[in-house]
Amino acid sequence: xxxxxxxxxxxxxxxxxxxxxxxxVSGVSFEVRRGETLVIVGxxxxxxxxxxxxxxGLIPTPPGRIAGGEILFHARDGKVRDLAxxxxxxxxxxxxxxxxxxxxxxxxxxxxxxxxxxxxxxxxRLHEPLGRRAARARAIDMLEALGVPDPGRRVDAYPHExxxxxRQRAMIAMALSCRPSLLIADEPTTALDxxxxxxxxxxxxxxxxxxxxxVIFITHNLGVAAEIAxxxxxxxAGQTVEAAATRDIFERTxxxxxxxxxxxxxxxxxxxxxxxxxxxxxxVPRLGNLPRGCAFHPRCAHMRPQVCTDRxxxxxxxxxxxxxxxxxxxxxxxx
Amino acid sequence: xxxxxxxxGAPLRRPAGGLRALRRTSAKVGxxxxxxxxxxxxxxxxxxxxxxxxxxxxxxxxxxSAVHWLGADQYGRDMLSRVIYGTRTAFLAVLVADGLALVVxxxxxxxxxxxxxxxxxxxxxxxxxxxxxxxxxxxxIIVAALGPGLxxxxxxxxxxxxxxxxxxxxxxxxxxxxxxxxxxxxxxxxSRLRQMLRHVLPNSFPPILVxxxxxxxxxxxxxxxxxxxxxxxxxxxxxxxxxLADGQSYFLTAWWIATFPxxxxxxxVLGFNLLGDALRDHFDPRRGA
Numbered sequence: 001x002x003x004x005x006x007x008x009x010x011x012x013x014x015x016x017x018x019x020x021x022x023x024x025v026s027g028v029s030f031e032v033r034r035g036e037t038l039v040i041v042g043x044x045x046x047x048x049x050x051x052x053x054x055x056x057g058l059i060p061t062p063p064g065r066i067a068g069g070e071i072l073f074h075a076r077d078g079k080v081r082d083l084a085x086x087x088x089x090x091x092x093x094x095x096x097x098x099x100x101x102x103x104x105x106x107x108x109x110x111x112x113x114x115x116x117x118x119x120x121x122x123x124x125r126l127h128e129p130l131g132r133r134a135a136r137a138r139a140i141d142m143l144e145a146l147g148v149p150d151p152g153r154r155v156d157a158y159p160h161e162x163x164x165x166x167r168q169r170a171m172i173a174m175a176l177s178c179r180p181s182l183l184i185a186d187e188p189t190t191a192l193d194x195x196x197x198x199x200x201x202x203x204x205x206x207x208x209x210x211x212x213x214x215v216i217f218i219t220h221n222l223g224v225a226a227e228i229a230x231x232x233x234x235x236x237a238g239q240t241v242e243a244a245a246t247r248d249i250f251e252r253t254x255x256x257x258x259x260x261x262x263x264x265x266x267x268x269x270x271x272x273x274x275x276x277x278x279x280x281x282x283x284v285p286r287l288g289n290l291p292r293g294c295a296f297h298p299r300c301a302h303m304r305p306q307v308c309t310d311r312x313x314x315x316x317x318x319x320x321x322x323x324x325x326x327x328x329x330x331x332x333x334x335x
Numbered sequence: 336x337x338x339x340x341x342x343x344g345a346p347l348r349r350p351a352g353g354l355r356a357l358r359r360t361s362a363k364v365g366x367x368x369x370x371x372x373x374x375x376x377x378x379x380x381x382x383x384x385x386x387x388x389x390x391x392x393x394x395x396x397x398x399x400s401a402v403h404w405l406g407a408d409q410y411g412r413d414m415l416s417r418v419i420y421g422t423r424t425a426f427l428a429v430l431v432a433d434g435l436a437l438v439v440x441x442x443x444x445x446x447x448x449x450x451x452x453x454x455x456x457x458x459x460x461x462x463x464x465x466x467x468x469x470x471x472x473x474x475x476i477i478v479a480a481l482g483p484g485l486x487x488x489x490x491x492x493x494x495x496x497x498x499x500x501x502x503x504x505x506x507x508x509x510x511x512x513x514x515x516x517x518x519x520x521x522x523x524x525x526s527r528l529r530q531m532l533r534h535v536l537p538n539s540f541p542p543i544l545v546x547x548x549x550x551x552x553x554x555x556x557x558x559x560x561x562x563x564x565x566x567x568x569x570x571x572x573x574x575x576x577x578x579l580a581d582g583q584s585y586f587l588t589a590w591w592i593a594t595f596p597x598x599x600x601x602x603x604v605l606g607f608n609l610l611g612d613a614l615r616d617h618f619d620p621r622r623g624a
Contacts, residue, residue: 112516123523
């Protein structure tokens with residue numbers, strides 16, 4: 001096993017609301033090793049993006065704050081830093097240099113008034129003592145490594161002059177220009193069409209190998225997750241509901257919610273006469289107003305009164321590396 | 336994926352043909368008027384037939400003629416030369432007053448919008464307070480406090496126009512600072528100052544440009560107004576407002592003294608306004624999208 005890079009323990013993030021603080025992330029733990037990809041899966045409002053922002057130190061404060069837990073990051077200088085407690089300046093030095101992030105919308109994540117090259121150069125020079133020329137050369141190398149055709153010319157292009165795929169590559173070039181050891185990718189392929197999506201995923205995997213980066217990949221698309229993940233963490237209403245190695249998530253699902261997510265992916269060869277694609281009824285509960293007991297029980301087909309409605313289930317260990325939060329996982333046959 | 340759709344939603348659009356909105360007739364007229372006055376200002380000593388301060392009592396109050404194209408005033412000074420030199424005061428006022436308002440207003444609005452909290456509360460309450468006064472009244476109060484004179488009147492007008500810029504840019508900043516590219520810059524280690532100056536400010540700027548142009552017209556009017564009331568440029572300097580005031584007492588007998596400076600004010604203000612309208616149309620995301 002490679003060395004751990006990031007260890008998140010019992011992370012709690014809360015936001016001030018009209019009726020007191022609301023927990024957007026309540027007690028999430030996970031770990032990312034060098035060269036490993038963790039995919040966090042969940043619907044909108046499950047807390048997956050808030051978790052990643054907490055790691056970046058980018059929770060908007062106020063109204064948000066990290067209310068508890070540890071985010072231990074093994075920095076390049078050999079020290080283990082708790083990002084939940086570091087000051088803003090220390091976090092700012094880490095961001096971009098050791099921890100980088102790419103965003104969902106490649107169009108809006110690039111500043112429209114500067115060329116792509118200027119933006120890569122800016123990030124480089126923020127963290128490394130490079131001259132303009134050297135930084136520009138690095139930017140061109142970076143674009144080339146990302147498979148941007150004619151990088152010497154594209155480096156002077158404005159974002160609107162590039163296609164969606166090229167913009168996302170430019171964004172990745174920016175994020176990876178300082179060779180970070182941890183990359184957080186917040187749905188980086190959602191806005192792209194499927195062929196470009198596949199290219200970008202392949203690219204992220206390749207660079208991950210080259211830089212031996214740890215990657216946290218956030219998505220609501222289990223198809224994408226299957227493609228890229230070593231481990232998958234499923235979040236619901238701010239909590240981990242199931243986490244396991246990718247194969248176990250797909251083949252030994254223990255949590256009805258995960259099962260529901262898997263069931264709602266269209267697959268090639270599906271019988272069209274079998275009726276509409278199964279869906280999970282209802283929607284994610286509002287965080288200020290979580291149901292008693294298991295947060296998923298109002299939408300769950302396997303719900304039993306009292307067992308599921310009276311107390312919140314604990315996160316149980318199914319086997320090494322596989323945890324599930326379900327009161328009935330021992331009795332349910334989901335696969 | 337086509338790049339055509341990429342333009343939608345971008346704060347600063349760069350249509351392929353350049354400033355498309357500037358091709359309309361009204362825009363052309365505005366641009367032409369502004370450039371004409373700018374040119375006159377630059378070459379004033381070359382085109383003015385006389386020294387604007389030279390008195391020639393023998394031609395006092397002489398009507399427009401081949402010698403004095405726009406006539407002469409009560410001291411026999413050539414009106415054409417005085418109106419031409421008046422462009423210098425007008426543009427100086429635009430530069431100083433509009434510039435002052437823009438720089439100070441943008442700084443205030445930027446700080447208020449970006450940092451929020453008590454800084455925003457203090458700045459925006461100050462802005463509200465200034466906005467509560469009618470412009471000319473506020474300018475009069477400030478000039479009264481500072482003492483009359485061209486410099487003080489320009490400062491006064493600058494102060495009067497500052498809150499509008501502060502408000503406008505604060506609104507822009509509130510929107511722009513939420514943009515993904517600002518978050519992205521932050522996520523890649525940009526400091527607050529860098530986010531503010533390098534990412535938020537340039538993207539908040541297009542409406543400021545429009546406002547600066549439209550305000551330029553108002554500044555010309557207000558400067559002339561203060562001079563007309565004797566609080567701005569002092570005699571004998573050839574300021575349009577002062578010329579207008581001079582001509583006022585002779586209006587029935589020597590109409591040209593007041594008419595031509597008034598016309599100059601009208602044309603320059605018209606120029607700035609048409610230009611400003613065209614710029615506004617150009618940057619308006621609802622047009623041509």
